[in-house]
Amino acid sequence: MDAILLQILNGLDKGSAYALIALGLTLIFGTLGVVNFAHGAIFMIGAFCAVTLSRLLSLSHPSAEPTGTDFLGNPKFDDVLYVNEWFGETAGAFIIDWSVPLAILFAIPIMVAVGFIMERGLIKHFYKRPHADQILVTFGLAIVLQEVIKYFYGANPIPTPAPEVFRGSFDFGVLLGFEANAIIYPYWRMVYFAFALVLITAVFGFLQFTTFGMVVRAGMADRETVGLLGINIDKRFTIMFAIAACVAGLAGVMYTPINSPNYHMGMDFLVLSFVVVVVGGMGSLPGAVLAGFLLGILESFASMPVMTSLIPGINQIIIYLVAIVVLLTRPRGLMGRRGVMEE
């Protein structure tokens, strides 16, 4: 029992990441009808926003006054962090400690800009082209973005720790009456899960309860008619693309403490996120979220020792297997609608 609970918990954080990326992919697909292979790269750029911020915060300059003498008797100049100088020692230390959550604020404008440039500069020209062309050009873009990041940050993963408070683990087992240390779960993963829920709720709320969201949903259903009503649907779709980029980027920012970012993390997640989208049903937002969590949990179940000893390697292929079975038995995915990308 406790093992099962533990696996469900373990699956949640990966599932959250899948769900967030898949949500963005579905938003883009549903609104613009474009299959975006560069979405994983956006996730990666988000993660590197966090890296960049933590590097910016640790910029320093040598102090003007000597702070003491070194062992040779020469005056010694300590490095002074700019943040400490501007905000004082305690506040400075706090800011550096909280660099990952702060990176959310830093990443939002960047991700919006990235999404905007991508849509206006490139993807706009591909609406009328076949899906194969869209896949190919975004695939090329993904390679380029990945290589640019590799050029500036190197090929090694860059550890970016969570704030001090969240570094421990929470003992769930005690809460539910199990023995101590039976089910322990890192705080940051809980934070990530909560964050994902908030983000998903925000996106759904935005689409459901605002006039803007209503127009976008109408546009997803029938773009032409909405256009004929005199609404500039293209502009709104561009904004939706930026929002989708933002969702993926923030998912990347918050994921950095769980998995140190490297330049190919985007590609790794992208393949799986596509599978998630297909399982959930192309064009269905709730389907993407549901399938994201489901597959995340399934994956962690499959990596239990009991399962791997029963069917070796099952943890490596479970997601793909599920995708193949779903595509063949329920071609529209779990929650796909009729008429969306049927063939």
Next chain:
Amino acid sequence: MLGLQAKDFRLLLIVVAMTMLAPFILNPFPVNSAMAQFNAGYPDLMQRFVIFGIFAIGFNILFGLTGYLSFGHAAFLGVGSYAGVWMLKLLTMNVVPAILLSVIVAGLFSVIVGYVSLRRSGIYFSILTLAFAQMSFALAYSVLTPLTNGETGLQLSLDDPRVLGVTQVDGTIPAPHLFGASMRASYDLVLGGWQFTFNVGYYLSAVVLVLAFYLAIRIFRSPFGLMLRAVKSNQQRMSYTGLNLKPYMLAAFVISGMYAGLAGGLMVAMDPLAGAERMQWTASGEVVLMTILGGAGTLIGPVLGAGFIKYFENIFSKINDTVLHQWFGFMPDGLEDVVVFIVHPFIGKGWHLTLGLLFMLVVIFLPGGLVQGGQKIGGLFRRKAPADDSATRKQPAE
């Protein structure tokens, strides 16, 4: 000639000439000249040209004719490689059985993958093939380690039980051979400052390429090829006429998979090892790049694309800052540094960046690839528009 139209026969002759004279064509610079680094006439690279050419020709039969974009084709190449190495390990160092088994195993595997994947089309087909390829990659890396030797990759060893051959020759592993002619044997022809290398392995692959190319022409021009092209232009209409498309599609998929297996087998014949990374989806992406870059749906395009990518991959990765400084040495110092600084990210390890950019530019501006580019340039010089290859024409009139 050979059942080909005059135009196709000319194309075949060009390919024959290109492959057979490759050691001369690719080595235009004397060995000791500064330009020698642009020579590509050494066996290893020439082998790669033709092997990837075969791979791309096969991919083009599926993608170019039917428009079905498979994102998992490298899996067949990988499976073929593993099969080939096992044949070399267990049976004989003669490459013929190894290559044959590669083709057969890849063909069988593509029957399974194709049967399942072809039930869907469009983006779903791409994702299904991608899923299959990633699955094979993951399995090759982990569970199938006894068969694939996991991360290290499958290699020959000193105590392989070769039933029809020898286990060791003087304490070393024997080289793969074709009825006695070692794949690694080369003949160097030195003419003045030039040196041309003729390698057995290369010529074997080149002959296979020519055969593969001939077969591809026949498929393109056959009623079967016409059927596949009809699938690309309007699948629905084909179904409405009451035709069962499935056997045709599956046949195309399997042929294409067998081409990939052939490439894998040849790869093993040249260098007897196989690794899981050959099956990764980036490798599948590479063959897509080659085909698109050269010109999908054209006969010669994929071969050109494969050669182009492999050539520049090799050349670009070799250039470093010192070479750049030599090149731009004629400029004033400040300007030289600026130019080198700008070019720097695109060379050496930055080759993938260049490739990605190039690929995007081709997809955006030149969807017909290099072949279309060539036709456009040719069209500028000729008065009359060049006779359009029917394969490159996009959508028929509705």
